[in-house]
Amino acid sequence: STGSVVTTPQQYDVEYLTPVTIGTPGQNLEIDIDTGSSDFWVFSSETPKSQVDGQTCYNPNKSSTAKKLEGATWEIEYGDGSSSSGDVYLDKVKMGGVNFSSQAVEVASKVSAEFTADTNNDGLMGLAFGSINQVRPQKQTTFFENLQSSLDKPLFTADLKSGAPGHFNFGYIDKNAYTGSITYTPVNSTQGFWMWTSPGYTIGASGKFKSSPIEGIADTGTTLLLLPSSVVKAYYKNVSGASYQSSNGGYVFPCDATLPSFYVSVGDDARIKIPGKYMSYAPVDSQGQNCFGGLQTDDGIGFSIFGDVFLKAAFVVFDAGKERLGLAAK
Numbered sequence: 001s002t003g004s005v006v007t008t009p010q011q012y013d014v015e016y017l018t019p020v021t022i023g024t025p026g027q028n029l030e031i032d033i034d035t036g037s038s039d040f041w042v043f044s045s046e047t048p049k050s051q052v053d054g055q056t057c058y059n060p061n062k063s064s065t066a067k068k069l070e071g072a073t074w075e076i077e078y079g080d081g082s083s084s085s086g087d088v089y090l091d092k093v094k095m096g097g098v099n100f101s102s103q104a105v106e107v108a109s110k111v112s113a114e115f116t117a118d119t120n121n122d123g124l125m126g127l128a129f130g131s132i133n134q135v136r137p138q139k140q141t142t143f144f145e146n147l148q149s150s151l152d153k154p155l156f157t158a159d160l161k162s163g164a165p166g167h168f169n170f171g172y173i174d175k176n177a178y179t180g181s182i183t184y185t186p187v188n189s190t191q192g193f194w195m196w197t198s199p200g201y202t203i204g205a206s207g208k209f210k211s212s213p214i215e216g217i218a219d220t221g222t223t224l225l226l227l228p229s230s231v232v233k234a235y236y237k238n239v240s241g242a243s244y245q246s247s248n249g250g251y252v253f254p255c256d257a258t259l260p261s262f263y264v265s266v267g268d269d270a271r272i273k274i275p276g277k278y279m280s281y282a283p284v285d286s287q288g289q290n291c292f293g294g295l296q297t298d299d300g301i302g303f304s305i306f307g308d309v310f311l312k313a314a315f316v317v318f319d320a321g322k323e324r325l326g327l328a329a330k
């Protein structure tokens with residue numbers, strides 16, 4: 001089997017939302033596919049009304065195919081401090097024309113304020129490795145892991161775009177979705193992530209390559225590109241008026257500043273070009289005078305995060321069959 005589903009950016013490409021259908025009759029929700037976590041959780045009939053602000057809620061009691069996973073609970077906290085928790089049902093899940101009949105659907109009986117405020121987002125589908133799934137006493141496998149053996153190829157691809165809909169595809173590589181060739185690089189999944197190491201980077205079209213291994217995760221659920229502070233400092237040295245502003249929580253610069261492109265090396269002789277315009281995330285003031293950088297530090301995380309600012313510049317193959325990541329220009 002193969003599947004393909006559209007994924008649509010929210011304002012400033014802060015996140016990408018993807019339609020999913022759960023249960024019988026189908027209940028349609030919009031979720032955030034997150035390759036940086038491994039739980040599929042949704043707003044539900046169990047989420048207190050005070051914590052719901054317009055989200056669509058999955059109601060297992062209205063699904064003839066829902067089965068409670070007795071005794072199972074889950075709780076999760078993300079890198080940005082947001083969190084959610086609840087219990088678990090098994091039900092039919094369809095996305096992009098592929099479906100799995102007994103997918104663990106983690107229903108939220110509590111969500112943090114960040115999720116309540118994210119009014120178009122009805123939940124998260126984690127597509128990292130099941131080893132870091134948070135259901136207890138028995139951790140659950142991800143939607144992709146459940147599909148894997150029935151897919152034509154044991155992989156999925158992410159084609160996120162700047163300010164336009166893109167696609168997640170399952171089981172095949174769309175040759176029309178990228179240019180040139182795909183460069184593959186090994187993935188180390190021991191921490192449960194799509195973790196890989198870039199050999200280095202280049203700042204600007206005429207910059208010199210800097211050999212500096214950067215170990216990080218390919219994370220569609222993180223908005224920005226989070227790299228070592230030495231790299232980030234070197235980049236913003238090239239942006240006039242840029243400074244680290246603790247009041248804004250990161251590097252900020254005048255929105256009319258000229259931003260150099262940033263090249264992330266992959267394998268022995270390839271690199272992904274992030275255009276300068278992707279390196280500005282959003283205005284920090286209502287006048288739109290100063291902008292928050294799309295590149296920020298990975299301080300305190302323990303590894304770098306290749307989030308949407310990077311991923312939307314590439315065609316990305318998440319190849320579980322060969323434990324590798326493929327990257328191509330587009």
Ligand SMILES: Cc1cc(CN)n(C)n1
Pocket residue numbers: 034035036037078079080082124219220221222
């Ligand atoms: C909700 C959410 C997901 C992620 C990335 N895995 N973050 C940082 N926050």
